[in-house]
Amino acid sequence: MVLTGVNSKALRKGSAEPPLAAGAFRVYNMRFCPWALRAMLYVAAKGIDAEVINLNVTDKAEWYFKKHYLGKAPAVEHNGKVVIESGFIPEYLDDAFPESRILPTDPFEKVQQKLLADRLTAVAHAVPNLFAVMRDHSLKDEKQPKVFEVLKMAEDLLVDEFYAGSTPGYPDYLSFPFFEKIWWATALNVVDLPKESFPGKEEYPKLTKWFDAMIKSDVVQSVTQPLEHGAAFMNAYATHQPMDYDLGLDD
Amino acid sequence: MVLTGVNSKALRKGSAEPPLAAGAFRVYNMRFCPWALRAMLYVAAKGIDAEVINLNVTDKAEWYFKKHYLGKAPAVEHNGKVVIESGFIPEYLDDAFPESRILPTDPFEKVQQKLLADRLTAVAHAVPNLFAVMRDHSLKDEKQPKVFEVLKMAEDLLVDEFYAGSTPGYPDYLSFPFFEKIWWATALNVVDLPKESFPGKEEYPKLTKWFDAMIKSDVVQSVTQPLEHGAAFMNAYATHQPMDYDLGLDD
Known part of the structure; x- marks a missing residue:
């Protein structure tokens, strides 16, 4: 498992969108948010190589609204597509990365x-x-x-x-x-x-x-x-x- | 699609549990409940042969608490197992009956x-x-x-x-x-x-x-x-x- 940026500084209003390498997997996180932690734990448990972008969710970065219409954490970005909501990201990850499935198949x-x-x-x-x-x-x-x-x-x-x-x-x-x-x-x-x-x-x-x-x-x-x-x-x-x-x- | 009992009378306190044939699929419904209707629509859309049991959810049948710990509609029963909650039944049905899948596979x-x-x-x-x-x-x-x-x-x-x-x-x-x-x-x-x-x-x-x-x-x-x-x-x-x-x- 390679999770980079878990303790990177939070990006805020006025920041530039960090370029995402083709095929790279990213988690938009807020280090103290329990909802975001659900996604972080699931990504970590699945051993997905991921870049973590921490967000200031008070003074929100303008570019982030292109990822999440409400500007909230968490979200995951993969192959140019963004999936939001901590209640939906985990099962999506099991569907998208079935080789590290956590939910039962039955x-x-x-x-x-x-x-x-x-x-x-x-x-x-x-x-x-x-x-x-x-x-x-x-x-x-x-x-x-x-x-x-x-x-x-x-x-x-x-x-x-x-x-x-x-x-x-x-x-x-x-x-x-x-x-x-x-x-x-x-x-x-x-x-x-x-x-x-x-x-x-x-x-x-x-x-x-x-x-x-x-x-x-x-x-x-x-x-x-x-x-x-x-x-x-x-x-x-x-x-x-x-x-x-x-x-x-x-x- | 064979849905039987859509307009059967509601079973209430004191009623006997209707026997379920081996392998039969059943929906526990309340005819005017929108949450139960979610399950009914999904079963109907998938074309699952199903027996519908309508419930009086005010004077609840005692035996029904063995199916649903809160005694609520909807629930589905299949091969002796009961699945509850209208937000979870539809995706369960797609998993259990993949040949009539409604959710996308992607x-x-x-x-x-x-x-x-x-x-x-x-x-x-x-x-x-x-x-x-x-x-x-x-x-x-x-x-x-x-x-x-x-x-x-x-x-x-x-x-x-x-x-x-x-x-x-x-x-x-x-x-x-x-x-x-x-x-x-x-x-x-x-x-x-x-x-x-x-x-x-x-x-x-x-x-x-x-x-x-x-x-x-x-x-x-x-x-x-x-x-x-x-x-x-x-x-x-x-x-x-x-x-x-x-x-x-x-x-």
Whole structure:
């Protein structure tokens, strides 16, 4: 796997469109965006040689609107064609690169994994509860039970070592970024969950083992950001402060 | 295409589970539900021999919870396995019955049709505006512009005769049920759109031609309900009155 530019600086308004070599594969990413991370994880897991272009999605580069009509991350570009939306890119990648297929080929097994990933979007929908606490810490007692509730649901849905079975797969890669956002939030004292052995061996034993296996995996390590930077970025996002898209990068 | 039981009576609490012949294909449907209609249209378009079981989704049959953990329609049952969710059933059917594939095989063309269907879910999300007017007609001026706005978006997204191209396809079958619900609403005087030549040749010329072609098609005609019954059922649903799941059926 050759992923270049994972920690390149974010391109913004006024930047020039980087030339793309014929046949090259590119991911348009935002380093702290969980939706973009879905695409990054899937590309990394498939071992696709890819160039990563990081985007400033506040002051958006003008040329990027030719790639994505809303100017959002993620998108992938391949043979002059752009595919958008984190819910659609992974299956597209399996169709376009069948030799590294992650979804099962059996139609029933495949749709079960897609349905499981869909149920796990409840984790994504729980994250704004933490944003609310970042803006107003007095809301913690009201908001964090909603996060615990989806973690409990996720614990119950995890019947094997990974959601996809004995190895990580489609539902693992599509849901991991949102569990990671909750983990980042533990560094901000907005949710009473442990930073180590997250989300907690007592309440969520299967999920804790799963998160540990995922976070330590080569795939996740190849594309993710450190806890402290993630927490700082997320806090800035939630509290409507200016976001440093190049947080943690050298000048 | 042999679709049996499209207008069978709805099974409810206390009913017995109808025995399913080995290898038989079944659709669990609710005759007035637009989400269920997505599955019905796709099954009809693919020409799958299917038995339709209509459900009362208010007083739910106990045995049905073994098929769908939430007891909702639609679901399809095939070879002893059940697949749920209207957003996932169509692609599953293309995978399981590839000989009657509706989605394109080219990965890029396929994902474009899925993305287009996803954008057209805005039509589904506009329908509750009409439910609100059914409950309180004084909201008409406030709510109906939101419906016009999505119809305008849908008009702009229709660049060919059908969303899928020169013939109806995935985005057409997944979105049609929600356009039909807006059409049903024209019979209730909750939206100022014409019942004939819906949604209107002046404002939405492409969409009007599309809706006419869709509603007159054998596929739609084989599974849909008449305007008057649809309107009456939808009004009962929106205004929280008892719903007659067997509306229009002989005793």
